[in-house]
Amino acid sequence: MVKPLWIARDPSACSGCRRCELACSMHHEGWMWPEASRIRVFMPFPGLEVPHLCSQCQDYPCVEACPVEALSTDPDYGAVIVDREKCTSCGACIRACPGTVPYLHPGDDKATICDLCGGEPECVEVCTEAGYNALTIVNEGPSVHRKLYSRNPVDTARDLAVNMFGEKGEEVIE
């Protein structure tokens, strides 16, 4: 059984500091590279920051969609693992993902997906250190709700806008 670990995310608590992007890219790429971070913070309108990362859907649509089996799931925490040699940058996993989370790496153009840092995500560390708790580790097993979190960040932002700004919220995002 996959060890229970998931990154619970609360966009309304996100401050927009993007330290998760920096911590993640420093960990995986060796240097600050927001666009190569597995977690990217979208800001369709100032104040509406939405951390966007893989939710490890229990039916893994991206893994199913890959024509060359470059994607697999890690046995411990159920993260999606990308085999960068096999990946042909065709973008099938991007289209298959309900939230369009994967993207092609600006460096090697390969599909880039969160691997949960082997169980101790860097993004969660810097977020909890700063006390925002927009990202928190929860010891919960796979559930159907995870896939629901895989949404287009603009849709999440539209909801946040209404929650924060009321009626005006409906006008701030085209």
Next chain:
Amino acid sequence: MSSIWIVRDYENCSGCRRCELACSMHHEGWMWPEASRIRVFMPFPGVEVPHLCAQCDDYPCVESCPVEALSVDGGTTAVIVDEETCIGCGACAKACPGTVPYLHPRDRKATICDLCGGDPECVKVCREAGYNALRLVHEGMSGHRKLFARNPVDVAKDLAVKFFGEKGEELIV
């Protein structure tokens, strides 16, 4: 003991009132919400406001006491009530900009937060539950503190507008 203050973030208050229980258990020995030095008001369900002493820089309550029953703890800056001297006249409650002090249900003595001598119980249970509506900070005296001595109904009116927008203005009358 460095000067401390309890930061209160009303928006995070869940309404569980464990602070009332922890405080009364500490001071009275048993669960007694109405004898807790911090009391959670709920003018409308969902709009909970923890109401406690803010240790104003000019201590209007201490000044107003006709029998000098109130004094200030030099270390924690908390207001200390001398129960023998207190005659339960309620002058301190009237003098307080937020009407925080109240007369103890048992003996009608003025009851005000003493910051548990520096390690407040209410903050502990709030932090334990992860709400952080009450946070302890080590900060010197500041004029801003007095601004937090507000009537909980006024605070609730503001919270209601933030939560519910226009509807918020009708909820707390």
Next chain:
Amino acid sequence: MTPGGYAGKWLDVDLSKDKIREVEYGDKVLEQYLGGRGLAAKVLWDKVGDKYPELDPLDPKSPLMVYTGPMTGIYPGSRICVSGKSPVSMGTVGSTAATEFANEIKEAGYDGVTFTGKADRPVYLLVTDDGAELMDAGHLWGLDGEKTLIKLNKEVTAELTKRKPNVGLWKDPGMVYIGPAGENMVRNAAVMAKICHACGYGGYGALMGSKNLKAVVAKGRGPLPKVDAPEAAKLLWRRTHQILIGRTAMRRQGTGYAGYSVGAVTSSEPIRNWQEEWHDEKSYGGPMFEHRYWVKKKWADFNCTTNCMKISCIKTGKWKGDITDMPDYELQAYCGTNFGIYDPEANIHLSALADQLGHSGINGPNTAGFAVELHQRDILKDSDFGFKPKWGDPDTFDRIMRMMANREKIGDVLAEGTYRAALKIAEMKGLKPDELLKYAVHVKGIEIGAHGTRSDADYTHDISYAANVQGGDHTSTSVDGYNDMSGAVFTDSAVFCNFTYYGVPQSLVFDFAKAITGFDINLHKWRSETGPRIVTLQRALLMLGGPDLKWTPVKDDDNPPRFYEPLPSGPYKGKTTDRKLVDEKLKAYNETLGWDERGIPTKETLKKLDLGFLEKSVSKLR
């Protein structure tokens, strides 16, 4: 000497004669029935006795109990229990809701109130440290839940401040109240609290309405009652909270994510009056409620760190300004998928409306769904409604719920609850009752909670409702006559929240109960003696029933007909409740509880459980 956890005094209010007395119950009765659901059934019998079958629940003589329990306020998740002869099942239901009223009335020095008689004008009872008094509620009659609460809050706080001006600020009083549905004696109306909490099952809103009792308000300044072993209680209090704080998913999602998962995963969610139980509408997922509508994500009741409650608010569009909780799963299902609605905003509106009108969020919409299915099957026509009802159309159900609350047109018939409405409509349309009862999803008159039995993947199975003395009440379903005796029967009698019971080791909870009360109370004794005593008493009252209907043993100890139709869709397509298994387990259940094969308590069992006083009436049933 009052046992630990009890204030020691109960109020006995005769509304006809405006007389308020204080009564006490001996240690023996308290140890045998504890409080809430158990004590209410005993007090009901003591007041009515063998004339029970002739007593019309909505008659002034019918008593209404508003009871706490010894653990209320002290154990996490304090609730109030409302009970009496149920206008719906003719038995009794321990109907609970979380509200500060519960700990406030204990702080005022009372464990509960028993109402009898009927007030000549709308009144509300105000309980304070100085005693109880009846106050005029003329200006509150007819108001919806929200306005009632706002007005009462201000009025009572002002009154208390006037009486004791210089004690400092008065905190807000706790209260339970009824909405228009209760006032108009809609049979399954609820007793409301805190805008969106409800004692939903049993129809006690109608009972309050029948007594012209608009609300019961309490404000106390005393401590919570002393306990038998304070230090042990404090230790167990901390330990319990640590466990509750550890349950991250429940705290984060509450039941607000189940509107999607109960349908998609366990295929046991009511869809269009239970015609289906599976759906995969992603638009109805938890995040779609959370991001757009939850304005408060951690809302807790007194002394609870589960904070499973959330507050939703619609800020734009037609229903701008609607406020309710997340909505919790039962209303996400019944005011959503049960209407064929998968839009969170419409669901929040209909849930808020059900709460404001004072409907039970489960029973009211069940009847509304039943009515629209009758229209779908061409038994009810557009003329009966005054418009063309459509599945999935929020306005349809908005109008039906208002019509039911105000008893307008077909609403007057539907206000009698699904079972009686089915009988009445059969009469009106000249059809055989069974042709309508086919679509009525209820057990013993009580509309079933939003957990089906057909997929068998949910926690509700074969005899969960069939053997349940509280009929369709999903919060106290039957299992095997032993384990379920220490479930809701215990939590509804000690009166604290089910959600803070499951997930905490039962041994810890019973140690806590012992530390509080000092009674010799443990898991086995509760499962083999105290639990069965309460359930047997409830069974007797249920089977005595009357005056307008009586349940037939065995025949009515069954699931609704629909629960034997195969599931039409989803991963469990074709599966249904196994009737043979139901019969078998029902026999085993009766046997375990010492009832005969028709489910009537035997003479020996009554004696063993110290229920001898029932023998005279029960013997007539055998």
Next chain:
Amino acid sequence: MTPRGYAGKYLNVDLTREKIGDVTFPEETLEQYFGGRGLGAKILWDRIGGKWSEVDPLGPENVFIALTGPMTGIYPGGRICCTGKSPVSNGTVGSTASTEFAHELRTAGYDGVIVSGRADKPIYILVTEEGGEIRDASHLWGTMGEETLKILNKEVSDELVSRDPDVGLMKEPGMIYVGPAGENMVRNACVMTKLCHAAGYGGYGSVMGSKNLKAIVAKGRGPLPEVYAPEAVKLLWKRAHEHLISRDSFRRQGTGYGGWSTGNFYSSEPIRNWQEEWHDERSFGGPMFETRFWVKKQWSDFNCTTGCMKVSCVKTGPWKGAITDNPDYELQSYCGTNFGIYDPEANIHLSALIDNLGHSGIGGANTMGYAAELYQRGILTEKDVGFKLEWGDTEAFDRLARVIAYREGVGDVLAEGTYRAALKIAEMKGLKPEELLRYAVHVKGIEVGAHGTRSDEDFLAHDIGYAVNVQGGDHTSVVRDGYHELSGSVFTDSAVICNFARTPQELMFDFAKAVTGYPITVESWRRLNGPRIVTLQKAFLLLGGPDVTWEPVRDDENPPRFYEPLPSGPFKGRTTDRELVRRRRLVYFETLGWDERGIPKKETLEKLDLGFLEKSMFRLR
């Protein structure tokens, strides 16, 4: 080899000839001037230094420069620095604002954008890894800040996705833009970004407006520039954030609590155009903003954990839908107490309006307060203004802001900024300039920040703070002693990082050294880099022109009002000590190696490697 910490090239845009190319600067220049405020001054000298006095700041020859610094994006609190010849002071100001535009530019491979000339129709510049391009902005011209941001966000995101469709979701671009005030060349208009962030001082919004330049948008996907010692930087980065996270009260309050405390504690808050500086209106206290209006309580800029920004939203009443930041202290005071307004809701509305119009929250509101005082004193009548302009009347100041932004009626005069408006109105009314300049609270044309010097209790502003500041009334770069502030605001505006994200100086300078590899120390910056930049800016200020040139010593002075005794509060009767200002001015000039009139001496110019200034400075001595 690209210098460490730099992307390595700057985008050079000539709008008249629509020519776009890359330009680089020798490593020695980067080591001396670093970036932002410093490098901007050097570029300006190289481009138009020779004919500085003749260059019209609102003419095509002026150069609009948006620069980052080596530490931008890497050190907490990334910002962009806008500079050029200032239409307000005729000198230069390193005007910074926090924005994603800064690090997006760097990840696109550029350290800055240098724009000269003037486009014939409204355009905006898009910078990506493929380079810079000029795109039509006619559909954007005239839109308010919020609209511009929404439309551009969508337009550029769609464009970039269409160019590379299967790369996955494209994050939003970063952008700086101007509002109607900038388009209509209101002199002190600012460069806006991220809805409510502004490069407020210097009036560079009008410079963009004068070039028909509506916005500059950047989107990069590369890493942040390589640094000299990566491991050291990562360690220092962690320690810097630990320090920022430890400042609890500032993270909680941001500057949103200042609207009450600056007035009440320090008696240095502008009230009704600085007629008073003390107030005790509790309705304007921090909690009154926080509880009712702050819908987001920790809003941070790129790579910063201070989270001093907050998002406010007015949800009810006539101004329903107004969205802005806390407002930060400068706008709480200037768009609040300065108008005699103590209602948080009105203050949020006016701050949001001023941001959306593209006014500078300080400059624009100072001019509006000035007009209101002239109205109070009867110099400007209801006929002149077109409506009643009473203190505390939010509607009136709402209209006034729009009238100035669209240069309607008296707005056209007031759009020239407080100083020039004073001169013009004196002319119109036939009064002596002094009679009008008495109420104008500016230094070197730049309206003074919301920190008065009279109480001497303020934590920022004291005697010569503004008087000898080469950026005039700019409160973020007030002078302390010609020594400390050089390693303070001069450094942060050249490294282009946020003033509020300051950590202990050794940590910041170790960080700078680890990023660039240059042998920077606090000492070297205070003795060489700092004075060099400030002296170059002083030269620009002295050359001045074409319409105004500041008189040495006479204009190195506080505004007249700062010598009137305080009329109220605990420091009633106190005022700035003119004699102390005179003495400390001389000490300041001496510290920086300038003569007693503030003209840089020949040997100072040699020492600071500013020999190229000698010819023009000689003429002034």
